[in-house]
Amino acid sequence: MTPADPLTPERILEATEDVLRRYGPAKATVVDVARALGVSHGSVYRHFRTKAALREAVTDRWLTRTEAALTEIIDASAEPAPAKLRHWLATLFEAKRHKAGGDPELFATYSVLMGESTVVEAHIRRLVGQLRDIVEEGVRGGEFAVDDPTVAAQAVFDATARFHDPAYAAEWHNPTIGAEFDAVSDLLLRGLRA
Numbered sequence: 001m002t003p004a005d006p007l008t009p010e011r012i013l014e015a016t017e018d019v020l021r022r023y024g025p026a027k028a029t030v031v032d033v034a035r036a037l038g039v040s041h042g043s044v045y046r047h048f049r050t051k052a053a054l055r056e057a058v059t060d061r062w063l064t065r066t067e068a069a070l071t072e073i074i075d076a077s078a079e080p081a082p083a084k085l086r087h088w089l090a091t092l093f094e095a096k097r098h099k100a101g102g103d104p105e106l107f108a109t110y111s112v113l114m115g116e117s118t119v120v121e122a123h124i125r126r127l128v129g130q131l132r133d134i135v136e137e138g139v140r141g142g143e144f145a146v147d148d149p150t151v152a153a154q155a156v157f158d159a160t161a162r163f164h165d166p167a168y169a170a171e172w173h174n175p176t177i178g179a180e181f182d183a184v185s186d187l188l189l190r191g192l193r194a
Contacts, residue, residue, distance in 0.1 A: 007039055009047050009057070014084040016058045020109045030054065058120055062110050062121040066095045074130050077127075081138030082189050085156070086136060089185055092127070093163040093172075099168040113164045128157050135192065156188055 004012060015036045019028045022108045030051050034041040048054040073088050131153035138144030146152040162168045163181050171177060 006036065007043055007047070012037065012044055012047055012054070012063050012156055013058055016054060017062075019107060020058065021103070021106045024105075025055070025112045027107050045121070052116075055116065055178040059110060060123075062099075063119065066092065066099075067123065067126060069095060080175055081134055081143045082193070085131070085134045085189065085192075086129065086185050089114070089156075089160055089163070092182070093160075093181060096164050096166070096169070097172045098171055100166070107166070107169065109170075116148055124157070128153050131156050138192065146192060152192060156192075157190055160184060 006095065012033065016028075019032045023032060029186055030044050031041045033054070034044045034143060035111050037044070044054070044164075048057060069091055070088055073084060075090060077084050079087060099110075128150075130172060132149050135146060135149040135152045135156070136146055144152075162171065163184070165175075174180075
């Protein structure tokens with residue numbers, strides 16, 4: 001990426017991630033992002049009207065990356081619903097765990113940004129919607145016996161919060177976390193089949 005490259009929203013978001021990683025959310029400014037791109041801060045504001053809008057876009061971009069992998073499971077997997085549900089939950093857990101361990105500075109930054117963001121609520125609604133789709137598929141196939149797939153999907157999401165909510169990130173590297181994830185997943189799948 002050079003200053004001669006056209007200034008695009010994607011380029012700005014990439015630079016913003018680097019700036020956030022370097023300075024953290026409290027100290028990072030739009031001027032820092034512009035400096036990293038070799039442009040004026042006014043050029044950044046032409047794409048993102050406010051600092052808050054830029055932070056929202058960065059947070060949304062980060063959350064959307066996780067959603068993309070989960071959408072593939074919904075759209076492309078020929079697995080039966082119980083296997084698809086376990087696969088989806090494991091993929092969400094691994095994506096969050098990878099982000100926390102692979103780039104801890106940026107993960108910490110996003111944890112702060114998510115607390116300020118309205119895009120998180122939409123992200124959670126989309127995730128619960130994906131779970132609902134899996135549960136509905138299982139009901140149609142006779143693999144799950146639930147009266148209300150929407151309620152069941154929310155319950156699954158809530159019951160697995162320890163494995164995807166950033167508030168629990170410190171626990172994700174405990175040596176027993178995999179067995180604990182399996183135990184919760186097994187219990188939920190038995191409950192959906194009941």
